[in-house]
Amino acid sequence: xxSPREVKPEKDRFDISNCKTTMKAVVTLGNGGYEKLxxxxxxxxxxxxxEVLLQVLAxxxxxxxxxxRLGWYSSTVTSGTEALTAAEKEKAKKKADGGWNEATPFPxxxxxxxxxxxxxxxxxxDQSIIGSRALIRPCIRSTGWDSLENIWMASDFxxxxxxxxxxxxxxxxxxxxxxxxxxxGTIPCAYGTAENMIHRAKVSRGDHxxxxxxxxxxxxxxxxxAKRRGAEVTAIAGREKLEQVGTIGADRLVARGDDIVACLxxxxxxxxxDNVAGPAFGEMLKVxxxxxxxxxxxxxxxxxxxxxxRDFYLKDLTMIGCTAWDEPVFPxxxxxxxxxxxxxxxxxxxxxxxxxxxxxxxxxxxxxxKFVLIPPPLDDSHPVLSGTTP
Numbered sequence: 001x002x003s004p005r006e007v008k009p010e011k012d013r014f015d016i017s018n019c020k021t022t023m024k025a026v027v028t029l030g031n032g033g034y035e036k037l038x039x040x041x042x043x044x045x046x047x048x049x050x051e052v053l054l055q056v057l058a059x060x061x062x063x064x065x066x067x068x069r070l071g072w073y074s075s076t077v078t079s080g081t082e083a084l085t086a087a088e089k090e091k092a093k094k095k096a097d098g099g100w101n102e103a104t105p106f107p108x109x110x111x112x113x114x115x116x117x118x119x120x121x122x123x124x125x126d127q128s129i130i131g132s133r134a135l136i137r138p139c140i141r142s143t144g145w146d147s148l149e150n151i152w153m154a155s156d157f158x159x160x161x162x163x164x165x166x167x168x169x170x171x172x173x174x175x176x177x178x179x180x181x182x183x184x185g186t187i188p189c190a191y192g193t194a195e196n197m198i199h200r201a202k203v204s205r206g207d208h209x210x211x212x213x214x215x216x217x218x219x220x221x222x223x224x225x226a227k228r229r230g231a232e233v234t235a236i237a238g239r240e241k242l243e244q245v246g247t248i249g250a251d252r253l254v255a256r257g258d259d260i261v262a263c264l265x266x267x268x269x270x271x272x273x274d275n276v277a278g279p280a281f282g283e284m285l286k287v288x289x290x291x292x293x294x295x296x297x298x299x300x301x302x303x304x305x306x307x308x309x310r311d312f313y314l315k316d317l318t319m320i321g322c323t324a325w326d327e328p329v330f331p332x333x334x335x336x337x338x339x340x341x342x343x344x345x346x347x348x349x350x351x352x353x354x355x356x357x358x359x360x361x362x363x364x365x366x367x368x369x370k371f372v373l374i375p376p377p378l379d380d381s382h383p384v385l386s387g388t389t390p
Contacts, residue, residue: 058185060113111160205230345369
């Protein structure tokens with residue numbers, strides 16, 4: 001386990017409110033291709049009341065960062081990420097509705113996953129966490145837990161593709177485990193999204209759960225987290241990835257493109273967790289039992305689907321859309337990590353400055369698990385870490 005850096009006495013700590021030093025970061029300049037990713041020097045974030053500053057140790061790569069850069073969330077886009085046409089990209093730029101809540105705040109720093117070291121806290125916040133290794137909960141219920149309104153780090157404000165990131169103190173979760181920084185960097189977005197869907201669908205022991213896209217970050221997390229709850233899991237993945245998916249606990253494997261109904265039979269599944277959608281959507285409803293549940297937080301295979309309403313209402317199905325995370329989700333994950341109940345699936349690491357290479361390889365979908373970016377290391381002479389005014 002990484003030991004916390006020695007913390008200086010309160011009077012000697014760096015006053016981050018006056019920080020004028022810089023950090024390395026990837027700034028996303030607007031909707032477009034890899035040319036919109038600029039690796040440059042930018043100011044270290046300045047803390048506001050209630051905030052915490054972390055040195056980023058590892059930052060995972062997700063579909064959401066690529067989709068946001070491409071403008072895929074725009075209502076003008078009807079195809080999957082990989083099939084996004086030049087015309088759709090141009091329409092998304094013009095409509096400017098490709099953000100999660102409103103127009104994306106370009107230029108800004110993406111990076112939804114963060115394993116970091118707490119280096120400063122705003123006055124009045126808990127000083128004891130300084131030096132702790134921590135995960136950031138990227139989904140923030142912006143008006144409280146009684147409302148589903150939410151904002152996301154790296155979609156609505158600056159994220160972790162940088163040497164430092166700041167966030168509200170309540171979204172920082174110290175974690176005590178022997179995982180590497182890169183392994184922890186695989187967790188927040190994928191596992192938080194997966195746990196949220198499983199939590200909302202109330203997956204329990206004995207349920208038969210069908211997981212689409214089981215080799216990806218979210219899908220592989222769903223497999224592990226559903227098995228942790230005692231469910232029987234059938235996983236769908238590319239034929240060449242089935243063996244690896246089997247090693248994380250799937251009870252049954254189905255190759256992508258195979259006839260799901262023929263493989264499993266109608267009314268054979270209690271819960272479908274599907275972040276793929278696209279042409280196979282109708283088959284997912286066919287295999288659900290009467291009273292079954294369909295949960296989704298994505299549509300990488302295509303957002304436009306054919307829904308036979310008779311499958312929906314005659315079988316008393318429940319469809320659950322999942323973006324806002326529920327309150328227990330992230331604390332649960334930290335507990336699972338600390339009790340060694342899950343394990344990370346780290347596919348590969350890249351230096352932060354090679355983000356375009358990482359995203360390009362990510363979109364090829366030949367890997368199982370997560371890619372993680374590692375920012376340039378800092379030594380103790382850096383103003384923020386040394387406690388000296390720049």
